[in-house]
Amino acid sequence: MNRTNEDDEKKKKMNRSKPVDRYNGGGLYNFRLNICGSPKITKLRFHYIIKPFRLLFEQFPQNIRELKAMIDDHHSRCDLMAILESLQKYEDFYLDWSDSFIRSIQLCRPSMFTVNNKISNAPQHSQQMIDIETKDYCRDMVEEFAHSIQAFSNFQSSLHNRFHMIVKMQRNPHLIDYQTHFSIGMRQIFYDLYAKQRQLYYYYQLTYDLIAKNCQKFITY
Numbered sequence: 001m002n003r004t005n006e007d008d009e010k011k012k013k014m015n016r017s018k019p020v021d022r023y024n025g026g027g028l029y030n031f032r033l034n035i036c037g038s039p040k041i042t043k044l045r046f047h048y049i050i051k052p053f054r055l056l057f058e059q060f061p062q063n064i065r066e067l068k069a070m071i072d073d074h075h076s077r078c079d080l081m082a083i084l085e086s087l088q089k090y091e092d093f094y095l096d097w098s099d100s101f102i103r104s105i106q107l108c109r110p111s112m113f114t115v116n117n118k119i120s121n122a123p124q125h126s127q128q129m130i131d132i133e134t135k136d137y138c139r140d141m142v143e144e145f146a147h148s149i150q151a152f153s154n155f156q157s158s159l160h161n162r163f164h165m166i167v168k169m170q171r172n173p174h175l176i177d178y179q180t181h182f183s184i185g186m187r188q189i190f191y192d193l194y195a196k197q198r199q200l201y202y203y204y205q206l207t208y209d210l211i212a213k214n215c216q217k218f219i220t221y
Helices: 005-016 039-072 080-108 110-116 127-148 153-167 175-220
Strands: none
Touching: none
């Protein structure tokens, strides 16, 4: 049986309507891969968007929860240097990830599909339309990310507020602005933890000084 153009078009439409399999942990992956029905673009979107986001969504809440537990545990002998090293490791990881987030947007905008891959007969998009599309795409991605960490309300709001500063821009929202604000938002999360760690260190220092002073009095008298 020979395939016809009509059959191909039907298959493309069916592919476009298929959502990505959701990760079984919060239903955060309702992304549609086949925007233009291209296997090449599907592969790109999976590699540069779905996989990194899945990694982030899976690891971020647990990482932060572990670090907070370490810092909050006043009754155990916390290794303050170990906490600092863990904070640095996670901060580096997520800031590196934010770079790939921006690259994925550059590679996988729908307008880039239609123009560069010649999948449709869509006219060349103006820079203004591409900027608007990119802004909307960033907003959607950030909404997904913010939802994934909503249990940590102060962390969620720090990212959310940063991005709304950009999303509300009416003209020329550049990718560098997204990169800058995303990195700032990520850093703010870790700075909050650093601040808490420093408070804990100060608490231990006061306790140590108080004990030392009392011990000295005991020895003196």
